[in-house]
Amino acid sequence: MEGRVLSIQSHVAFGYVGGKAAAFPLQCLNYDVDVVNTVNFSNHAGYGRSGGSKTSAAELESIFDAMEFNELLDPARLLTGYTPNAEALTAVAKLARKLRERKPELVYLLDPVMGDAGRLYVAPDVIPVYRTMLPLSTIITPNWFEVETLTDITLTDMPSLRRALAKLHKDFGVPNVAISSIPLKPWLSETLPLSIRPPFASESGYLLCISSSASPEDTPKVHAQCVPLLAGYFSGVGDLFSSLVLAHYNPSDTSRTESRTPFSQAVSQALTKTHAVLCETFRHSEQLPEEERFATDDEKDEVEPLRKVRRMRGRELRLVQSIDIIRGQFNDATRHLETWTGFWDN
Numbered sequence: 136m137e138g139r140v141l142s143i144q145s146h147v148a149f150g151y152v153g154g155k156a157a158a159f160p161l162q163c164l165n166y167d168v169d170v171v172n173t174v175n176f177s178n179h180a181g182y183g184r185s186g187g188s189k190t191s192a193a194e195l196e197s198i199f200d201a202m203e204f205n206e207l208l209d210p211a212r213l214l215t216g217y218t219p220n221a222e223a224l225t226a227v228a229k230l231a232r233k234l235r236e237r238k239p240e241l242v243y244l245l246d247p248v249m250g251d252a253g254r255l256y257v258a259p260d261v262i263p264v265y266r267t268m269l270p271l272s273t274i275i276t277p278n279w280f281e282v283e284t285l286t287d288i289t290l291t292d293m294p295s296l297r298r299a300l301a302k303l304h305k306d307f308g309v310p311n312v313a314i315s316s317i318p319l320k321p322w323l324s325e326t327l328p329l330s331i332r333p334p335f336a337s338e339s340g341y342l343l344c345i346s347s348s349a350s351p352e353d354t355p356k357v358h359a360q361c362v363p364l365l366a367g368y369f370s371g372v373g374d375l376f377s378s379l380v381l382a383h384y385n386p387s388d389t390s391r392t393e394s395r396t397p398f399s400q401a402v403s404q405a406l407t408k409t410h411a412v413l414c415e416t417f418r419h420s421e422q423l424p425e426e427e428r429f430a431t432d433d434e435k436d437e438v439e440p441l442r443k444v445r446r447m448r449g450r451e452l453r454l455v456q457s458i459d460i461i462r463g464q465f466n467d468a469t470r471h472l473e474t475w476t477g478f479w480d481n
Contacts, residue, residue, distance in 0.1 A: 136385060137165040139209070141234075143195075143227055144216030144246075144374070146172035148187075151452040152179045152371035153217055157378035159454050161214075163461045164382045169210065171198055173218045173227075179370045180256070182447045183440055192222040199230050210234070213241060214381055216374060217248040221260035228268045235271050244381040245272040246373065249281050269307035274384065274398070276313045276377045292322050297479060300357070304349045311384075311398045315376050315406065317343040319361060328476050333361045340364055346402040346472055354479050358399040358472035362410045365417045368431065371452050372413060379405035379461075399472045404463075407470045412457045416450065423449045 140161055145153030158168045173195070176187035202208040213234055218224040234241055247265045250256050262284060269275065269285070283289055285307075288299040303309045317323070319341040324332055333341050341361045348356045384401035420428065427449040429435075429442055436443040459465050 136382070137167075138211035139167045139169065140212045140214055140381070141169045141171070141208070141210035142214045142216075142378075143171045143173060143230075144214070144218070144248075145174045145176065146170070147176050147178050147185075149178045149451075150371070150448075151375075151454050153374055156371035156374035156452060156454065157214060157216070160375060160378050160461045161382055163458055166212070166382060169202075169207070171195065173216075173223060179447075181368065181370050183436070183443050189219050190223060192226040195223055195226040196229075199226070208234075209238075211242065212381055213243040214246070214378065215244075216246045216377065218257070218261065220258045221264050224261050224264045224268075228264055228271075231268060231271050240386075242273045242381065242384060242386065243271060244274040244276065244377055244384075245269070246276045246377045247281050247285060248373075249284055251278055251280050253280060255284075266307065269303070269309050272309055273386075274311040274313065274380060275303070275309050276315070276373065276380060278373060279314065279317050282314060293326055294481075300347050300355065304347070304355050310349045312347045313345070313376075313380055313398075313402050313405075315342070315344045315373065315409075317345065319343050326477075327359065327361075328473065331359050331361060331473050331475065333363075344402065344406050344472065345475075346396075346399045348396045348398045356396050356399070357475040357478040358396070358402070359475045360403070360406060360470050360472045362406065362470065365413055367417065367420065367450060368447075369413060369416060369450050369452065370447075372409060375412060375452060375454070376405050376409045379408050394474050395471075403469055403471045406472070407467060408460055408463070410470065411460045411465060411467050412452060412454065415457050415460065416453045419453055419456075420449045 142154050142157055147155055154170050158170055161168050174189045176185045178185050215227055218227055282299050286299045286302045288295050290296050303312050342364050344360050346358045350356055380401050383404040385397050388397040427445040429446055
């Protein structure tokens with residue numbers, strides 16, 4: 136596939152998160168990418184120190200207005216990610232609404248980047264803005280914490296997971312939901328079909344990826360797959376995953392079956408490639424000098440800040456080195472998401 140993508144998310148000078156993690160993969164897969172930066176930072180926050188600035192709502196609107204005047208605002212696909220505050224996000228929402236009204240067939244992937252592991256890293260006032268944006272989307276790619284934040288449902292068992300997905304589909308009108316990097320807790324692994332459940336599944340050994348596609352004539356189609364968990368802290372993985380979902384999603388694909396949907400196929404490709412890039416990054420990080428492979432230790436990092444910097448630097452995604460993976464020119468078999476039989480059963 137090919138076309139033009141408008142990407143609106145964060146930018147860093149060094150490393151691969153936000154737009155830096157998304158634009159290159161999309162370009163490798165034949166998309167032209169127009170990039171608007173919601174922040175301009177030196178590096179991601181994991182380093183402990185960064186410089187730069189946030190793009191104001193007025194600056195974003197100025198960019199959008201000039202693109203509109205010059206007839207440069209006609210993307211086939213829209214990708215939005217990290218936006219630090221409600222004012223700037225409202226400007227993004229206004230543009231998304233305009234593009235959706237102008238082009239109903241627009242494929243819009245909304246990544247509601249708000250936080251992780253129980254902690255917000257944006258202003259809390261973005262939450263209601265994101266909720267107003269959900270009906271504009273074609274696809275959303277929240278993490279576990281962001282699903283809880285958007286739905287106000289704490290995910291502790293299968294009934295709560297069903298309620299959260301149903302709320303996203305029915306109350307917010309989201310057609311397609313992908314949730315990646317879910318810790319495989321016992322209540323999840325015990326419910327998974329045997330075709331999906333990994334051998335000797337444990338809470339710490341695997342991550343689960345779920346896709347759910349709304350169906351006008353039936354209950355949503357839920358698919359899932361597991362991948363082994365890699366040790367270490369890596370940034371930009373969700374941004375890479377979202378860009379690959381968007382790149383591979385083909386709404387005109389008519390090969391929908393009980394076991395596959397266009398969306399589950401796109402998520403399968405994204406999961407396979409993201410995990411392969413992460414494995415390449417992990418292998419590289421394990422070969423670095425010892426001083427760049429120190430384990431996380433908050434006390435030692437506070438005494439010697441460069442200890443943390445070296446560790447983060449060695450774990451930046453190996454995107455350029457993974458170009459064959461991104462283009463699908465590698466030997467790993469596709470990790471197909473399989474139908475989660477009985478997901479909606481009480």
